[in-house]
Amino acid sequence: MARAARTDGRIDAAVGAACVVAALVCMALPISTRDGFAGGLRTTVMAPLVSLQERAELSRRTFLSHDASTRVADSVALRSLRLQGIEQENAKLRALLGLGALLQWGFVPAEALKGRGIGDEQTLTLSAGSRAGVEPMAPVVSDAGVVGVIERADATMSTAILWQHPEFRVSAMSLNGEAYGMVQAHGGTGADRYFLELRGVLLRSQIPSGAVVVTSGLGGVWPRGVPIGTVVSELKTPDQWARSYLIKPAVALSDLGSVLVLLPSRTRAGVDNVWTSAAGAELAARRIVSSIDSIARLTGDSNSVRQRRVIADSASVRAERDTVRKRIP
Structure with a gap:
């Protein structure tokens, strides 16, 4: 057993010495030869280690970017919720302004x-x-x-x-x-x-x-x-x-x-007819939007989908103008 241990120690020393000699030789070689030799080692003997290092780097980047991605996602979700609340508030204000226009x-x-x-x-x-x-x-x-x-x-x-x-x-x-x-x-x-x-x-x-x-x-x-x-x-x-x-x-x-x-x-x-006119204009606008949506789904016309809100708003404004015109003696 002692002889085997001495033999293993000699082998390790020989391998270490060979590595040192190889390193010195590589340092003495021209740059072009040295680069070719290093590339050959990376694609053959060192290929598993290079792949392992690449995966470790990707894992590190993913771990470090997780918090940033989470913050971005939370920020987008919060802005969406705020935007939804603002849209609802704007819709209420538009409806109240429409009522004020009818009351005059x-x-x-x-x-x-x-x-x-x-x-x-x-x-x-x-x-x-x-x-x-x-x-x-x-x-x-x-x-x-x-x-x-x-x-x-x-x-x-x-x-x-x-x-x-x-x-x-x-x-x-x-x-x-x-x-x-x-x-x-x-x-x-x-x-x-x-x-x-x-x-x-x-x-x-x-x-x-x-x-x-x-x-x-x-x-x-x-x-x-x-x-x-x-x-x-x-x-x-x-x-x-x-x-x-x-x-x-x-x-x-x-x-x-x-x-x-x-x-x-x-x-x-x-x-008289203030709330009836407002409800009629809103109902007409909703019916127009619903009809255009149905046609767009059947025909696949994307332009109709983009224009439906514009037509609905025009219907509401026209109904409101007609109501105001009838109220003027």
């Missing part, structure tokens, strides 16, 4: 100041007050319809009770004018508190599910024709002389951002 006069725009109420989801603080003409009992509306009514007005701010408030009342009728009643909060707990209730409808007047309910103009607080909501179903009540209906509100309180406060002069003058 007699209203005060206001921002809904969220978080000002102490845990009260039935009231809303607005950024417009008595200096802008806001008065108590003034109707608060959005492009979708009824929001609430002003409870009190300070110089620069005002407080409105929303349709969800237990004291909120508005005289209502079906869109065809055949049924009348009084709308108030449905009450209850859970999801029931986000519905309205139409009470006092005569037995002979039946309202089908899906029918639109609007303000009737009775009482002098609300003008006629402001959308309140749609009928969900008839409610079973102990009343033998009248019917009651469950109403899905037209305005989602969670999406409130900007609203309009109607002045008394505008309430007295009325808002």
Whole structure:
């Protein structure tokens, strides 16, 4: 065993000496010869080691770039979410501007100041007050319809009770004018508190599910024709002389951002066909967009897909201009 160990040691020494001699010889060789010899070693004996080094370098770069790639992906996702929120907010503002164009006069725009109420989801603080003409009992509306009514007005701010408030009342009728009643909060707990209730409808007047309910103009607080909501179903009540209906509100309180406060002069003058015209223009635009999308899918025409929004916007503008023109005596 001792002899084998001495033999192995001699072999290692001989190999080491040979490597040193080979290194000295290579250093003495011309550059062209040295490069050729080195290239031959890299492609033959050293090829596995070179491949292993290449893979290790790729793994190192991938590991180092993972954090940067993750940051870029998170940044893109965050910007997409922000862009989606901005697009939704712009759509709401365009709808409210369209309503203001149809009303033309007699209203005060206001921002809904969220978080000002102490845990009260039935009231809303607005950024417009008595200096802008806001008065108590003034109707608060959005492009979708009824929001609430002003409870009190300070110089620069005002407080409105929303349709969800237990004291909120508005005289209502079906869109065809055949049924009348009084709308108030449905009450209850859970999801029931986000519905309205139409009470006092005569037995002979039946309202089908899906029918639109609007303000009737009775009482002098609300003008006629402001959308309140749609009928969900008839409610079973102990009343033998009248019917009651469950109403899905037209305005989602969670999406409130900007609203309009109607002045008394505008309430007295009325808002005939304002919401009807806005809804008709929007419906026509949606139908045009849907038709163009269907044609584009069938024909594969990419130009139609790019132009559908332009045509829809043109339809909305034309409907709005026609409405304004009809309103001018």
